[in-house]
Amino acid sequence: MPADKPTNIPKVCYEIFVRSFCDSNGDGIGDLNGIISKLDYLADLGIEAIWLTPIHPSPSYHKYDVTDYYAIEPEYGTMDDFRRLLAGAHRRGMAVYLDLIVNHTSTLHPWFREARKSKDNPYREFYWWMTQDQIDHLGISERETSDDSQVVYPWHTNPGDDEKYYGLFYKGMPDLNYHSEALREEIAKIVRFWLNDIGVDGFRLDAARHIYPEWDREQSVTFWDFFSKIVAKANPTAFTVGEVWADTEEVAPYFRHLNATFHFDLSFALQRMLVAGRDEQLIDKLIASFNLFQKYNPLFVNAIMLTNHDQERIGSVVNGNTAKIKLAASILLTLPGQPYLYYGEEIGMLGSKPDPYIREPFLWTADPDDPQLARWIKPQFTTPKTVAPLSAQIHDESSVFNHYKSLLHLRKTEPALAQVLAPNLQPVRLGNDELLAYFRPHADRSLMVIHNLGEHEVEFTIPEDKSLFTEVLFSTDPPHEKQLTTNRLSPHSSIILAPARVSAKPENQ
Structure with a gap:
């Protein structure tokens, strides 16, 4: 751990x-x-x-x-x-x-400058070295590209040396060998x-x-x-x-x-x-x-x-x-x-x-x-x-x-938004894939978030169990400033809703 x-x-x-x-x-x-x-x-x-x-x-x-x-x-x-x-x-x-x-x-790091001098150099073991025969035998002369490296041929020559060194990202960046x-x-x-x-x-x-x-x-x-x-x-x-x-x-x-x-x-x-x-x-x-x-x-x-x-x-x-x-x-x-x-x-x-x-x-x-x-x-x-x-x-x-x-x-x-550990997240299903909605539950105050991903105004219906969430904490849609005034959300707009505050009733005189 x-x-x-x-x-x-x-x-x-x-x-x-x-x-x-x-x-x-x-x-x-x-x-x-x-x-x-x-x-x-x-x-x-x-x-x-x-x-x-x-x-x-x-x-x-x-x-x-x-x-x-x-x-x-x-x-x-x-x-x-x-x-x-x-x-x-x-x-x-x-x-x-x-x-x-x-x-x-870097190939200019003192470790690699030493390593490339000879097979007997103590820094040789800091990097990966193989002959072409060894590389071919293991079938590792080529690799599929990945999101983080477009290199196909990761083995690079060292002049005067029958061994090549491994550099996944670039010949100027030899990989370290943590064995x-x-x-x-x-x-x-x-x-x-x-x-x-x-x-x-x-x-x-x-x-x-x-x-x-x-x-x-x-x-x-x-x-x-x-x-x-x-x-x-x-x-x-x-x-x-x-x-x-x-x-x-x-x-x-x-x-x-x-x-x-x-x-x-x-x-x-x-x-x-x-x-x-x-x-x-x-x-x-x-x-x-x-x-x-x-x-x-x-x-x-x-x-x-x-x-x-x-x-x-x-x-x-x-x-x-x-x-x-x-x-x-x-x-x-x-x-x-x-x-x-x-x-x-x-x-x-x-x-x-x-x-x-x-x-x-x-x-x-x-x-x-x-x-x-x-x-x-x-x-x-x-x-x-x-x-x-x-x-x-x-x-x-x-x-x-x-x-x-x-x-x-x-x-x-x-x-509810600040929580990092034990992520507090639940889906809110509004029945329209142009809307992204979710619930951030919290003991202090839970919040509901709705985003309109689409190019057009979208109408929505708040689920019954979230019907109290009508106070607007944040909105990029002008009609919704402090209270949820309409169940419509403009294109590319977002709204964050909290439960409406309940006013205390005055005591009887």
Whole structure:
């Protein structure tokens, strides 16, 4: 079983692609000091934890190929900068999670530089090596592509060597081989360094299902048993959230050892539903997944998101339709779980693949010379012509930003929405697949949520057992402000209903 959960699990998390968020020194690259300058913004928005994409030295723009696990990428700042970021976040009640890449390193990492020198090098065992005959004998020279890797031929040549090394994602990212006890000890040192010496609050764990290659797949889950014990010993309250990009059935066993995993099935279902305008029996499927997860860990944390740094941005999925962008947020932030917002979702940023263009700079203002603006890439999707910058949205009550902010405030203040552990969710059947409706039961105050996914106004009938739910807590449909005035819901609108308050009768005089 995983270590005991932190006593205060952050309810709303925010993923920052560091290079693109905010520049502090005019070099065009987002950095740690830029993030520090926006901590008040994040706290005001309602964020309780931030996940930083990799901040270690790396030859790539995305930093997922690490060359030094103990240092900070110089483009992003220094270790002192990171300590200030950590302290500033903690003062504001925010946790900080590091993206930890333990599936692979860069070919430029000292371990691999040594490993590729000869078969006798002690670091050789840190990676996977085979001759072509061995690869052919095992039938593993090719692989089927997956959502998280399009590589078909994962074996790569090392000049002057009759053995090839295994790199699932890219030839510049050789996979680590955890059959090596020496490697396991090195990873344990890294975990202890960041949790104890530096004081981070936890890790987002990259490629968690690929720790061992496909022919050794069953070992990947057991690796996290080893890892979770290291984390628990270093800091029992540290939080772990795994990237297990797979179907729910494959994800579930990882809850034995990780506090949370991302719910990719939910992400893709939401995207399909927003495009098609129809429910896919989402609530029934979610409840089934919860029942499966709790078999492995009764205290599982369901990490939910619309999209992340590897997926087309939700704004582009819905073709920039502002009503659908808001609807996506309304659904995500009224479902149970621990939501992760991808930076810029709160202003409706756009982005389609290839990857750099789903990681474009955050638009703080419309000023093309804004010194905060990252300039490492010329954006193709998120520009002042296509997306209103934050500076404009803050003062617009109808903006995507204020929609997010209102929902986040409501989520944190309503216990029925704020519940993370033991997800409280029941279906509400309205007999129309253009409507997505569900019930969030809670001892303090239960809530009913209804979304119109379709392109037309829809009439509905509230079930008899929910007839008291007529007080409107939140609505994107103007006719419904404080009370449910009509059983109609406009296209792409959402409404959150609470039981009507009963006025006390005056005592007889």
